[in-house]
Amino acid sequence: MLNRNKITMLILILGAIGLPAIINAQGIEFMHDLDSALAKAKAENKPVFVDFYTSWCAPCKEMAKDVFPQEKVGSFYNKQFINCKVQCDDKGVGVEKGKQYQVNAYPTLMYLDKDGNMIHSAAGSSTPEAFIELGKIALDPDHNMFTLIKEWNAGNREYAFVTKYFKALKDAYRGEKLSNDFNTYFNELTPADKEKKATFDLVQLVKAAPFSSPFEYIEANVKKYYKTVGNTTVDKYISDSYLWYLKNMIYPATRKEYEIAKAKFKAKNYPYYNEFAMFFSAYEVQDSTGNINVDEYMKRADAFLQKYGKNNDSYTLALTSLLGNCTGKPDQTLIGIKWMEDLLKRNPDPKYLSTYFYITLRNYHCDKAQEIANEMRANAIKNNQSTKSVDAQIASIDSYRARLAKLTAEKK
Incomplete structure (x- = not known):
């Protein structure tokens, strides 16, 4: 019989050595060196699954906490x-x-x-069931991305196939390959085929960027696309493309390219240039190190929303989201709350509540944030959607309450 000291020692040994192995065995057993994993794959004649993640990525943490440890997931992937x-x-x-x-x-x-060649890829978090299904697709030579790429390289250009192929690349965030292969596909088409609605649908799927050859062809032949697609759809695609393409370039690393692209856009003489330029000006307060002059940002953004905010709800959502990121003190950016309240008066879309919650909480209005979160949760239940995300948001309110209490106490 073991005495108490030996039992205690055994428990410590199990806790330090054996117990984690038992816990990990219930889910996926991961290695942490890709070269070693590939060597083991060769020895066992198996493919390799790789979770590329970062320390700051919330969906990565969700997968690590809620999906990878599940027994049914581990049973499939470990085998x-x-x-x-x-x-x-x-x-x-x-x-x-x-x-x-x-x-x-x-x-x-x-x-x-x-051998380390990519056979399939996807991005983003998923449910355990979808993740297992993804693994099955990767194992299926008739459906994985390796096969799609092989078929593309063999010259298959049937519409149904290329649609499937481009969607797979998009879902996997293979942006460079998607752009290059779509440009190849588009440039090989006859003018009549380029101007079909089906081709325009592909352009929208891949989000052909301004100044790319497909995009410039559409601009040069816009009246032909009006006939096959419709004025409103074509004009909206062109304007939205410029709006978000340029907005997403206003960062220190791409600032020079942004200025060049903005000048080219101005030369197009679109009637909405001044509106877009004023929107971009709010983001231009970011300096070469990435720091943002918050006061100037609020001043420019508010002036823009007063003039053009009603034209596009996305203006308010984008400007408020960044303002929330810049907020770290109670009542620091109250104007952002006003922006969202004005938007919700115009258009009480439940999808907007998440941004409203964020800017409200970042200003430490915890009680109001709780009300918004409760509404978000009720909407999710009503629509038979998961409450997982909003539950996490609700849980975060307590940390803000604690920090607010600490700040208040320090002032006394």
Whole structure:
């Protein structure tokens, strides 16, 4: 019989060595070095599943907490794959591996053959069931991305196939390949085929960017597209493309390219240039290091919304979201709350409540944030949707209450 000291020692040993192994065995058993995982894959003649993640990525954390540890997930993945985690913000090997495999979104769930060639890929979090299904697709040579790429390289240009192919690349965030292959496809078409509605639908699917050859062809032949697609749809696609393309370039790393692109856009003489330029000006307060002059940002954004805010609800949502990111003190950016309340008076769309909640909470209006979150939760239940996301938002309110109490006490 073991005495108490021996039992205590045994428990400590199990806790330090055996217990984590038992827990991990219920879910996916991960390696943390991709080269070693590939070597093991060769030895066991298995493909490799790689979770490319970062320390700051919320969906990555959801997968790690709610999906990877599940027994049914582990049973499938441990049997079918060698599994590996690669942290893409580790300032070391992980960063280089992310670049090597062209990882542009997190989490990227990638499947490699034993030689390290990508056979399938997807981005974003998923349910356990969808994640298992994704693994089955990766194992299926008739449906995985490796097969799609092989068929594309063999010259298949049937509309049904290319639609499937481009959607797969888009879902996997293979942006560079998507753009290059679509440009190849579009440039090979006859003028009559380029101007079909079906082709325009593909342009919208891949989001052909301003100044690309497909986009410029549409601009040059806009009247022909009016006949096949419709004026409103074509004009909206062109204007929206310029709006968000340029807005997403206003960062220190791409500021020079933004200025060049903005000048080219101005030369197009579209009637909405001044409106867009005023919208962009709010984001231009960001300096070369990424710091934002919050006061100037609020001044410019408010002036813009007073003049053009009713033209597009997305203006308010985008400007408020960034303002929330810049907020760190109670009542620091109250104008953002006003922006959202004005928007919700015009259009009480439940989808807007998440941004309203965010700016309200970031200003430490915890009671109001709680009311908004409760409404969001009720809407989710009413529509038979998961409350997981809003429950996490509700849970975050307590930390803001605690910080607010601390700040209040420090002032006394």
